Amino acid sequence: MWTKEHFRVLHVDLTARKSKVLEFGSPVDVLGGSGLAAALYEEYGLPTEPAHHPDQPLIFAIGPLTGSFPLMSKVVCAFKSPYHEQYAESHAGGRMALALRFAGYHALMITGRASTLSVLHVGSRAMNIVDVHYLRGKDVFSTGKLLRTLTRSSDSRGHRSIIRIGPAGEKLSSYACINVDTYRHFGRLGAGAVMGNKNLKAVAVEGDADFDLPAGTNYAKLYKDFFQQVTATDMMRKYHDLGTPQNIIPLNELKSLPWRNLQATSDKAVDKISGETFAEELLLRQTACSGCPVGCIHIGLLRQQFAKDHEFLYRQVSYDYEPIFAMGSMLGLDTASNVLVLLEETEKVGLDVMSAGVALAWATEALEKGVISQEETLVPLKFGDVMGYAQAIRHLGFADNEFYKTLAQGSLVAAAKYGGEDFACVLGQEMAGYATGEVYFVSQATSFRHSHLDTGAYSYDQKRKDQNAEAAIDFLVEDERGRLELCSMVSCLFARSVYKQEALQEALASLELTEMADNLAQASTNVQQKRWKLKIATGFDPDKVKIPKRFTEVETWRGKIDMDFMRDVQQRYATAVKKLAAS
Incomplete structure (x- = not known):
């Protein structure tokens, strides 16, 4: 207990x-x-x-x-x-x-x-x-x-x-x-x-130990109810079937899928790297985290394309939406198996796949524009060229020269040294794969983890009907607090439709943690404030957040980015963050 x-x-x-x-x-x-x-x-x-x-x-x-x-x-x-x-x-x-x-x-x-x-x-x-x-x-x-x-x-x-x-x-x-x-x-x-x-x-x-579960029938009934919700209804089906890669085509249709270092937000080649294509051509099996009956981890079968005399050698490589964006559309790849090749190389050296993919996308455009040369990159980098990227990932992982050592510290660090800051796709860290619009760009640049999972801003952009900056900030702050309830339990965020606040309180009460259940909303607010205090105490200044020029050039299904609206949201969010930290 x-x-x-x-x-x-x-x-x-x-x-x-x-x-x-x-x-x-x-x-x-x-x-x-x-x-x-x-x-x-x-x-x-x-x-x-x-x-x-x-x-x-x-x-x-x-x-x-x-x-x-x-x-x-x-x-x-x-x-x-x-x-x-x-x-x-x-x-x-x-x-x-x-x-x-x-x-x-x-x-x-x-x-x-x-x-x-x-x-x-x-x-x-x-x-x-x-x-x-x-x-x-x-x-x-x-x-x-x-x-x-x-x-x-x-x-x-x-x-x-x-x-x-x-x-x-x-x-x-x-x-x-x-x-x-x-x-x-x-x-x-x-x-x-x-x-x-x-x-x-x-x-x-x-x-190697064990722990007791609560006596009585209340806990068992509640567990069964949650289990049935996640296995016997359609609530979690999408995560098991195609998984998060099912978002590839819809986001492309919304002009919200980054392509070739965010030089485009849609491309007709999307079918070749869609979740459906991965499932039909490469899916080997699905597996799950311990304690999860859903099975959202999709494992692809990769034949070893570059190994001589090993025709039947193969690998098992996991894939999700974000890795496909980072090593697929962001690098201009239009073959699903080539995406798996790059994912495996990234896994081997132990790099974050999103940052590595976005960093190499910046390097590719910088090479195209003459900001850097092949003397720095060691290999030719060209959008869509899997062989060049496979070698570059190893150079990046091992920091093989001064350029890759610098790039391994972040795209903006490299851009500050070599040039090309305007097209570095960094929102606090190298961007995640959602080019949905102003609220999302501000959210990822400013939010605590600089993550698309801090809030549902990517969804908010798709659903909002007007340019209401105050409403956007209210959403960002409250949605973060609600997610912190789950991140303190600690739940997979895919289950947020199951474990709403009342359900979490019931679960806590069934484990005889009634005081914690009663204090859940206030405690999650306290956690939100404490995290922001720590982030600011370690150097974060929300007033100095910068959104690179490339994000102002994006066109989504709504049209071109509204700069005035984005600046308004950014200023208001900075104020809200400082208020939370001062609470």
Whole structure:
């Protein structure tokens, strides 16, 4: 059961090679997940020190409903980001949430730096730091294969999760990701570089304990109701069938799908990389995060196109909407199998796929315009050329020269050095795949994670009937708060139509967490305010947010971007953020 009095946090100090269990905080006030991570950073973080200070904490937090209800399957990873030196979060599914829950912890907090490249192995009864210097430079897949044997206990049972980094994390790329159980990721803002700086190649969490479920029939009935909603109705069907790639064609028709570094928002070649084409030609199987009955993870079958004398060699590569945008339309690719080729290369080196794809799109246009030359890129980059991009991804992951080392710190960092800032598609970080309009552009540029998942702004743009900046801000602020309820539980955001506030309160009450249920709305507001305070304390200034020129040149189904409206929304959102932080 989730304790009512405090959180149980495992704190591992890599420098001292010691760990201790902390009894921390008030669950009623900070809930869990995003709230718990923010509270831990507030207590143990170093807001004025650089992201790569060894004592900066790397935090993994779960929520009060983890392991007790369907789709409560996410982990919140919190850290000071090397991308922009601000407090940040990244979320991932996989097996880690249940592994932590069955290990008996609400959070894992890691500080310090290991003396050699290491793997941290934790369970309910043990903590080990194992030297793996021989894995330096190994890709994500090779590392995973070796660690499955290395981290298996003689009495191994229950849930086990292995998260790891690739060469990009070791090279401290500012958008290196953490691979989670092969098919999921802590993707954005450089969590992989934080692990790399700590000399941490991987973390293995073994859920080798158990916990009691509540007595009586109320919990069982509620669980059955939620389970039926997500499996026996059409509510979640789209995520299982085509998955998020079903958005490819609709967004293209709305002139909201970025193509060739956002030089266009639609293209007639879209059918060749649509969700339907992936399903018909490449889909091998579907799988799910632990604790989820939906199965939204789509795995494609990739024949090894570039391996000599290996005609029958193949790979399994996961795909979603955002990876298809980043390594497909954004780079001008019009063949589904070629998209999988680039996704696999990106996975191997351990880069965030969205930032890598958008960064290479900027580099391609910069090369076309003579801003940079092939002396920098090492290989020819041309929209639609899969072979050039496959080589460039390796150069980027390994930071093979000064250009790629700079580009690995972000598109705007490279643009500031070489030129081409006007067409760098960066909204706080390299953009996600929605060119829906003014409210979305402002939201991603200004919002907490610079993520399309902070709010439903991409949906708001598609549904709004007028240019009402005040209404847009009201939506952004309240929608963020509502999502923070889910991100503190911690639920998959695909389940937001199931787990509305009343449903979450019922779920908490069924676990005898009635005080938390009653305080849910106020606590989520407190979490929202605390996160903004931390972000501003670590250097974020909402008044200095810049939206590059390329976003002002976009044309969507509504027509050209309304600059006056976008500036109005941006100014009002900056004011709202400062008000939240000052509360």
